[in-house]
Amino acid sequence: MKAKITLLKIFILLSITATAQIEKNKELSFTFGPASTKIKNKNISEDKYKDINDKNGFNINLLLSKYKRRVGIGMGLGYSTYNQEIYQKGLFESFSQKDRDGNLYDSWIASDITYTNKLSYLDIPITLHLLLGNSNRFYGFFDIGIVNQIQIGGNYTMKGSIENMGRYETGNPYFFTLSQNNPYYSYKADLYDVRKEDMYETYSLSGHISLGLAAAMTDNLNLKIQPYANFGFSDITAKELRDIPYEDVFGRKSDYQKTKLLAIGINVGFAYNIGNVKVQN
Numbered sequence: 001m002k003a004k005i006t007l008l009k010i011f012i013l014l015s016i017t018a019t020a021q022i023e024k025n026k027e028l029s030f031t032f033g034p035a036s037t038k039i040k041n042k043n044i045s046e047d048k049y050k051d052i053n054d055k056n057g058f059n060i061n062l063l064l065s066k067y068k069r070r071v072g073i074g075m076g077l078g079y080s081t082y083n084q085e086i087y088q089k090g091l092f093e094s095f096s097q098k099d100r101d102g103n104l105y106d107s108w109i110a111s112d113i114t115y116t117n118k119l120s121y122l123d124i125p126i127t128l129h130l131l132l133g134n135s136n137r138f139y140g141f142f143d144i145g146i147v148n149q150i151q152i153g154g155n156y157t158m159k160g161s162i163e164n165m166g167r168y169e170t171g172n173p174y175f176f177t178l179s180q181n182n183p184y185y186s187y188k189a190d191l192y193d194v195r196k197e198d199m200y201e202t203y204s205l206s207g208h209i210s211l212g213l214a215a216a217m218t219d220n221l222n223l224k225i226q227p228y229a230n231f232g233f234s235d236i237t238a239k240e241l242r243d244i245p246y247e248d249v250f251g252r253k254s255d256y257q258k259t260k261l262l263a264i265g266i267n268v269g270f271a272y273n274i275g276n277v278k279v280q281n
Contacts, residue, residue: 025066028271037054038082040261059267067131072131077123079122107165113158127146143210146207162192231262236259
């Protein structure tokens, strides 16, 4: 918490204590770094039978910006990845089910399933920049904009097994044996090894916001540190798969929910001034 307050103070000092202000003409920046990424879906996050592991992704960004005084607009090209694993593993119980004859039994599901989502995108950011600070040697910047994302790689896999069993409340061994071996009593055991590449939309749109620092290495070359967040506006699910109800491991259905992207990261890199940089008193 103290670190966050200190960083905020730095940016405030950069923006309000200036007796002079930096101006730019054009800037070409290249930044990269890891990102904490999420593929968000409300149904999956609220499914008590699933555990979600959102892994780190990666971001590369090349951006050309043109400034008028202290405000600039930029367009660029980038690359980003999103990786997620979802586990449905364990012996799950649902009590007081009825078979076709009306007999009560407890449904047991033995599941050992791993789902994976791996996505990569060509990014086209369009951003608005605001320079903060009073020196051409050390200054801050605030960016806001959108990121057009074109999918260049995406696959979904489902691997493992699900075994559906029943145990009758009467404890009658005859019924118990039937529930384990007779399809009439809802018994089934399935193995899965599925890979699909048509689960996602080709285009998606995200918002972008960042607040960073730059320090001069030479007259025209700056070192940049840029914490940022990209938050998805678009549903990345393929159109033909939308509005299909979600089912948990026991077949209980929920209304369809959109799937969106989120990335929070810190990029580092360099920015080169094209044209003159000056300080205005």
